[in-house]
Amino acid sequence: MEGVAQPDPDLLIEFEDVLVRRGGNVLVGPVTWKVELDERWVVLGPNGAGKTTLLRIAAAETFPTSGTAHVLGETFGRTDLSELRTRIGLSSAALANRVPFDEKVVDLVISAGYGVLGRWRERYDAMDTDRAIEMLESLGAEHLADRSYGTLSEGERKRVLIARALMTDPELLLLDEPAAGLDLGGREELVARLGVLAVDPDAPATVLITHHVEEIPPGFTHALLLKEGAVVAQGLLDDVITGENLSEAFSQSITLDKVDGRFFARRTWEPGRHRRG
């Protein structure tokens, strides 16, 4: 691995020309991206833009086909990715689908500390339980502790999975579409919780994937906008989340509003455009 650059100790994610190719197709890249300690990033783009593929590299779940990837100061190709994964909190649909329905919520949160999904011990330490309840509290989900995962609503499941991702006090928190499938109330509740986390100086650096600007919690600082695997724009949130950039990413004219620190987007209304004849 001679010639591979040393990681910058101030960066949690440091990608240089990272690219993922499968079967001759470029799924994402080349992406050069740097995430610092106190930053909260949103990765936004249409279906198939490559968001999850990029996040899976940040989650140490997959290698890039080319380029250089450093996460938490570790260099891909030189480090044990399974070790690295223990330092990262991840909530994703792929993970949600693997949770046994009869798993008790508090056990699901605790088991993150042991790097497993299902309950694998008869008893956990009181300290483990206390911390799990604390994490559930921070997401407003402590009342669900004794319920089984299968009985939870979609919104409750999302909050429990984020509590689980926080259980190990990760250095990096990765949230893949945390608000997907939630109704308006559920989305607003989650966005508010994530907004509190975003401004907490003790919270880990966070990367959140979404298709919808309405799901960007207040307090988020940066954005990476993808289209067909390529970066449309990246940098400070207000510089990236603009009508112009969204129009480019979503291939239609988008009008954007910002109210109370939140973004709202819609297709630009063009009178007569949909009239027949």
Ligand SMILES: Nc1ncnc2c1ncn2[C@@H]1O[C@H](COP(=O)(O)OP(=O)(O)OP(=O)(O)O)[C@@H](O)[C@H]1O
């Ligand atoms: N293992 C794979 N082999 C081939 N193509 C893949 C593979 N995984 C993903 N893709 C393709 O790569 C592209 C990017 O997928 P990815 O899931 O990263 O996009 P996304 O932006 O997260 O999409 P969505 O918003 O719909 O979840 C898509 O066209 C997808 O079909």
